[in-house]
Amino acid sequence: MRAYWYTKEGSSLRQIQPQLTFVRILIVISCSDSSNSLKMSGYNRQGNRSATGKSDNRIKHTNAGSRSDWKPNPSKNDRCLDSASGSQNNKSSVKDAASDVKNIKPIPISLDDDGSSKKVKQLGDKSETDGDDNGRVNHPVFDICPKKVSSVIKLKAPLHVMNREKRNQSKQAMKGQNIIILGPGMVLMKGYISSVDQISIVKTCRELGISDGGFYQPGYSGGTKLHLQMMCLGKNWDPESQPAYTELRAFDKSKPPKIPEKFDEMVKKAIKDSNEFIRGNTGSSDEWKVFPCISPDICIVNFYTKSGRLGLHQDKDESDTSLKKGLPVVSFSIGDSAEFLYGETRSIDEADKVTLESGDVLIFGGKSRLIYHGVTSIVPDSAPTSLMEATDMRAGRLNLTFRVY
Numbered sequence: 354m355r356a357y358w359y360t361k362e363g364s365s366l367r368q369i370q371p372q373l374t375f376v377r378i379l380i381v382i383s384c385s386d387s388s389n390s391l392k393m394s395g396y397n398r399q400g401n402r403s404a405t406g407k408s409d410n411r412i413k414h415t416n417a418g419s420r421s422d423w424k425p426n427p428s429k430n431d432r433c434l435d436s437a438s439g440s441q442n443n444k445s446s447v448k449d450a451a452s453d454v455k456n457i458k459p460i461p462i463s464l465d466d467d468g469s470s471k472k473v474k475q476l477g478d479k480s481e482t483d484g485d486d487n488g489r490v491n492h493p494v495f496d497i498c499p500k501k502v503s504s505v506i507k508l509k510a511p512l513h514v515m516n517r518e519k520r521n522q523s524k525q526a527m528k529g530q531n532i533i534i535l536g537p538g539m540v541l542m543k544g545y546i547s548s549v550d551q552i553s554i555v556k557t558c559r560e561l562g563i564s565d566g567g568f569y570q571p572g573y574s575g576g577t578k579l580h581l582q583m584m585c586l587g588k589n590w591d592p593e594s595q596p597a598y599t600e601l602r603a604f605d606k607s608k609p610p611k612i613p614e615k616f617d618e619m620v621k622k623a624i625k626d627s628n629e630f631i632r633g634n635t636g637s638s639d640e641w642k643v644f645p646c647i648s649p650d651i652c653i654v655n656f657y658t659k660s661g662r663l664g665l666h667q668d669k670d671e672s673d674t675s676l677k678k679g680l681p682v683v684s685f686s687i688g689d690s691a692e693f694l695y696g697e698t699r700s701i702d703e704a705d706k707v708t709l710e711s712g713d714v715l716i717f718g719g720k721s722r723l724i725y726h727g728v729t730s731i732v733p734d735s736a737p738t739s740l741m742e743a744t745d746m747r748a749g750r751l752n753l754t755f756r757v758y
């Protein structure tokens with residue numbers, strides 16, 4: 354067992370515990386195949402080192418804020434916006450959640466040359482920029498699993514690649530729990546979502562994403578866009594609307610699809626498993642309170658292509674009660690890995706970094722509920738080949754964050 358601890362003097366969790374001296378412990382439970390031993394490792398925040406041990410020199414200052422603070426910023430350093438761009442284990446085994454999705458009205462799609470489905474949603478016979486008589490505005494359909502209708506024959510991944518993935522998957526399953534406590538109230542469950550469930554989530558999001566209320570590229574009235582595609586489930590979140598959460602999507606008046614029951618079950622199970630781990634491994638310290646069980650009523654689904662990113666921000670548009678109680682945000686990562694930053698301030702230079710891989714679940718609540726976080730880059734071609742084969746998902750990363758309003 355290896356253990357490193359470090360103390361951050363004088364730093365504070367803004368808005369939650371201003372005077373808090375933040376003792377941060379990173380515990381990596383990594384039960385080796387033979388010994389099931391507890392490993393703890395850590396990192397030096399002041400040295401701007403990542404949890405993977407690499408320093409990050411690429412990242413420069415930027416401005417960021419809450420999701421609603423993502424206002425257009427003329428600074429070239431704003432990594433959030435620009436104006437040009439339009440392990441498996443079997444902890445939660447679910448049947449294909451797509452079969453639970455009711456009342457989906459898929460929108461007919463035609464494919465562009467690059468296989469992307471940028472056909473404008475047909476809300477009447479209007480073009481993308483037109484609105485209908487009710488002020489509904491059309492937008493392009495974004496299909497995360499476009500079937501490539503082309504003469505290029507899709508080759509299967511080489512056998513040795515497939516075999517390596519299979520070996521890695523069964524190793525992960527044997528390892529059992531692989532949970533990292535990134536800070537008080539911030540837990541990362543590595544490879545938590547089984548391959549079967551990942552496939553199921555992609556398929557469900559694909560169906561929802563091409564239907565009413567599906568994926569679109571959020572932006573601002575000035576034309577600036579976020580570097581991702583987004584759809585909301587449960588309630589709609591909009592970067593510009595006041596309040597940020599509404600029942601209908603403002604620009605096309607669509608109602609966000611419901612959160613599929615299976616997603617809800619998976620969130621609850623992840624919290625339960627995380628709590629069991631915390632109880633079993635962190636003793637009785639106040640720092641390590643378990644998460645309350647939640648029934649999320651909001652899920653924001655983001656899809657990042659390889660150039661996707663998201664500036665440092667806080668998730669603070671939820672209700673005061675939800676924020677005060679520190680009700681956790683539960684985040685699922687699927688597909689390509691992401692370089693994820695998190696920290697107590699909005700300074701990128703002071704933020705810590707961790708790589709979120711396909712199947713990882715990140716939970717942040719309690720004292721970390723208002724942690725600043727963002728995605729600096731997507732690691733190209735890092736998604737499991739088997740997932741891509743099974744879903745035909747386009748290259749990129751799917752992220753689902755569940756919250757309680």
Ligand SMILES: O=C(O)CCC(=O)C(=O)O
Binds near residue numbers: 420668693752754
């Ligand atoms: O993609 C991620 O991991 C983070 C997403 C996020 O922070 C958000 O949607 O608010």
Ligand SMILES: [Fe+2]
Binds near residue numbers: 666668754
């Ligand atoms: Fe967020």
